[in-house]
Amino acid sequence: MITLHHLNNSRSQRIIWLLEELGLDYDIKRYQRNAKTMLAPPELRAVHPLGKSPVITDGDLTLAESGAIIDYLIERYGAGRLAPPAGTPARLRYSYWLHYAEGSAMTPLLLKLVFDTVEKSPMPFFVKPIAKGIAAKVRQSYIEPQIRQHLDYLEMELGKSGWFAGDAFSGADVQLSFPLEAAAARGGLDESRPRLMDFLRRIHARPAYQRALERGGDYSVM
Incomplete structure (x- = not known):
């Protein structure tokens, strides 16, 4: 099962969107920004050392960075959708x-x-x-x-x-x-x-x- 570690008001929102476009089953683990600093909470560092969002876990894989996550999800689960053919x-x-x-x-x-x-x-x-x-x-x-x-x-x-x-x-x-x-x-x-x-x-x-x-x-x- 894919888990998205989702920080409110962040780039991880577009990963939720991609997961919905692909029609995948997934869980969301939510994190809230510090109301004063607007920074991510330290709990995110337990998932990835940089403590940033988005991060996904999929089995033993932990992956950060929006572009890498989009690439991974489409390549593994897209079945030819949402990306042009390779080599074109x-x-x-x-x-x-x-x-x-x-x-x-x-x-x-x-x-x-x-x-x-x-x-x-x-x-x-x-x-x-x-x-x-x-x-x-x-x-x-x-x-x-x-x-x-x-x-x-x-x-x-x-x-x-x-x-x-x-x-x-x-x-x-x-x-x-x-x-x-x-x-x-x-x-x-x-x-x-x-x-x-x-x-x-x-x-x-x-x-x-x-x-x-x-x-x-x-x-x-x-």
């Missing part, structure tokens, strides 16, 4: 998006979250103007231009086919859901990029996505 250009594009989502797209979004938090964090009054000025400068000169560049790139790429890896929905779309939801929540993604907004509407309308929300509970992008 579409499969290479699919693999590219699996790595790109966390390796490139999430970096400026995470930096924005960090610098937004710095600005809002309590600090001595004489330090606050300096910290806020530095944070604003980094956001304006680097973070926000990077986010716009990635969103423009994704909008252009999605114009090449119905889904990111081709005309069929795939695990690449599951993987890219989190950075795009994060961009819509806090990164400036709006109707000025209609293909990306349509992508979000289409995935949110999928029955498996809706079932994943029911299984996973309340969900907002961190």
Whole structure:
């Protein structure tokens, strides 16, 4: 039996979605973020040394990292679904998006979250103007231009086919859901990029996505 170690409001939500798309039986073990720090609880380190989510266990296997988990589940249980055939250009594009989502797209979004938090964090009054000025400068000169560049790139790429890896929905779309939801929540993604907004509407309308929300509970992008 597959067990998903699920942290609330985290990337593990998209693994629940994938499990529903594949129609697999699975259990969910739930963990709650610290209400003050928003960090994962130490209990997750008993499952994986980094104490991060998602993590799955499947028999003797323990596996972390969203891309690796998606690859594993589709290869082992997909029966030809949700990934293009091996050795094809579409499969290479699919693999590219699996790595790109966390390796490139999430970096400026995470930096924005960090610098937004710095600005809002309590600090001595004489330090606050300096910290806020530095944070604003980094956001304006680097973070926000990077986010716009990635969103423009994704909008252009999605114009090449119905889904990111081709005309069929795939695990690449599951993987890219989190950075795009994060961009819509806090990164400036709006109707000025209609293909990306349509992508979000289409995935949110999928029955498996809706079932994943029911299984996973309340969900907002961190």
